[in-house]
Amino acid sequence: MERRRIVRVPASSANLGPGFDVLAAALALHVEVEVVETGRFAVETDLDIARDRRNLCVRAFERLHPSDRFTFRIRSQIPLSGGLGSSAAAIVAGLVAADHLFELDADVFGLACEVEGHPDNVAAALYGGVVVCGAGGAVARVDPPTGLEGLLVVPHTAVRTAQARAALPAEVPLADAVHNVACTALLTLGLARGDWDLVGRGLDDRLHEPYRAHLYPRSAELVRDARSLGALGATISGAGPTVLVWTHYEQTAAVAERLRERTAGWAQLLRVPFETQGADVRALV
Ligand SMILES: Nc1ncnc2c1ncn2[C@@H]1O[C@H](COP(=O)(O)OP(=O)(O)OP(=O)(O)O)[C@@H](O)[C@H]1O
Numbered sequence: 001m002e003r004r005r006i007v008r009v010p011a012s013s014a015n016l017g018p019g020f021d022v023l024a025a026a027l028a029l030h031v032e033v034e035v036v037e038t039g040r041f042a043v044e045t046d047l048d049i050a051r052d053r054r055n056l057c058v059r060a061f062e063r064l065h066p067s068d069r070f071t072f073r074i075r076s077q078i079p080l081s082g083g084l085g086s087s088a089a090a091i092v093a094g095l096v097a098a099d100h101l102f103e104l105d106a107d108v109f110g111l112a113c114e115v116e117g118h119p120d121n122v123a124a125a126l127y128g129g130v131v132v133c134g135a136g137g138a139v140a141r142v143d144p145p146t147g148l149e150g151l152l153v154v155p156h157t158a159v160r161t162a163q164a165r166a167a168l169p170a171e172v173p174l175a176d177a178v179h180n181v182a183c184t185a186l187l188t189l190g191l192a193r194g195d196w197d198l199v200g201r202g203l204d205d206r207l208h209e210p211y212r213a214h215l216y217p218r219s220a221e222l223v224r225d226a227r228s229l230g231a232l233g234a235t236i237s238g239a240g241p242t243v244l245v246w247t248h249y250e251q252t253a254a255v256a257e258r259l260r261e262r263t264a265g266w267a268q269l270l271r272v273p274f275e276t277q278g279a280d281v282r283a284l285v
């Protein structure tokens with residue numbers, strides 16, 4: 001009988017403002033990858049992604065097992081323009097599928113970090129919730145507070161993560177590093193306590209968003225103006241250009257209305273809950 005697995009992995013928003021390469025949150029948009037032992041290699045998808053062995057799901061799968069006899073059917077709700085952890089979700093899906101098919105009990109998190117190059121999106125994709133990635137591969141996870149919602153504003157123009165990482169300086173002023181430590185502490189306390197004031201005060205960043213603003217000028221402007229639209233604040237999602245506008249659910253509809261006027265012509269405006277559930281795998285018969 002054909003062996004078959006279906007893996008569902010959430011999108012994620014990394015950095016959450018000040019927590020560069022440390023903080024991320026899973027979001028309720030998903031990639032679904034069905035891996036079937038058909039006896040031939042193929043990638044079947046409507047997405048604009050590689051259909052050969054350069055495909056990220058396949059590359060990740062191959063870290064654990066050859067893909068020659070497997071067909072990969074990939075569907076995704078995650079915009080590919082950048083900032084929503086689509087690459088991490090694809091990598092986690094490939095690894096989880098192989099790990100489950102061959103009962104390997106592999107270090108999926110460690111391998112996924114190696115392929116992705118940084119841990120934040122990978123941790124959120126694998127474990128769900130809000131994650132803090134520490135030294136030596138440690139991950140702490142907390143459920144997002146009840147009532148927290150996100151509005152995602154997705155531009156047409158894409159930014160590749162590699163390009164955004166290349167824009168960062170090797171050194172930053174000490175005062176900016178201190179500012180980010182303070183904001184990260186306020187934000188994590190705010191998220192753990194469900195304290196909206198602390199969350200709003202903790203979203204500011206000086207380590208990556210200013211250095212990348214020339215790659216996504218309209219997104220940077222929206223982050224600056226989000227509070228004046230009634231939101232708790234906004235952050236560049238991951239390496240951008242998508243913007244995550246943070247709201248309490250009682251504010252979301254009104255903020256969405258103002259954003260709709262403000263972002264006419266942008267690719268998508270999505271109301272997306274934070275996701276508590278991480279990667280999930282099922283065996284199909
Ligand atoms: N389901 C998928 N299967 C295979 N490859 C994918 C899939 N989804 C995305 N990719 C690949 O990942 C690339 C996007 O990766 P990139 O790191 O630039 O952005 P991102 O992961 O969406 O954003 P960020 O890392 O900032 O959150 C796509 O161009 C595509 O090549």
Ligand SMILES: N[C@@H](CCO)C(=O)O
Pocket residue numbers: 014015020021022118120121161164165208238239
């Ligand atoms: N922390 C990463 C997330 C992008 O995948 C970055 O900002 O480069």
